[in-house]
Amino acid sequence: MEQQRRPKFGSMMDWRTPNPFENNYKWTSYNLFKAILCVVLLLPLRLLVSLVAIFMICVCAALGTLLAPRKTEGQERPIGDLVVALLLPVRLALRMILWSFGFWWISIKDERTDKSKTAPIIVVNHTSLM
Numbered sequence: 001m002e003q004q005r006r007p008k009f010g011s012m013m014d015w016r017t018p019n020p021f022e023n024n025y026k027w028t029s030y031n032l033f034k035a036i037l038c039v040v041l042l043l044p045l046r047l048l049v050s051l052v053a054i055f056m057i058c059v060c061a062a063l064g065t066l067l068a069p070r071k072t073e074g075q076e077r078p079i080g081d082l083v084v085a086l087l088l089p090v091r092l093a094l095r096m097i098l099w100s101f102g103f104w105w106i107s108i109k110d111e112r113t114d115k116s117k118t119a120p121i122i123v124v125n126h127t128s129l130m
Helices: 029-067 081-100
Strands: none
Touching (some): 029 081
16 A cells, blocks of 8 residues: 655645736637727727827917017016917817827816825826826
């Protein structure tokens, strides 16, 4: 009769960690259809939206430069009301560009009771090119 050996300490546990860069995605015909549909429909739509938004920003920037009041000697150059009104389409166009890159509008309701304890400085946790 064979003698049963006791397992070594820790051999019952699997200590291997999965590779986060390895993709074991199963490409079924349905998943392939979805991917092709997204590339054919969404990619041109997002490119078109971002090009229209960039054109809007360029037009508003040119109009704002032309309509801005000239600087006079000894005075600061004030921003006119028309130039301030031109910033609203720029804000919309920037939102359109963010949407084309995949960002969504997230509204936040601040329901804190004591506003005096809010942070005076807001620091982002990381930066990127956007």
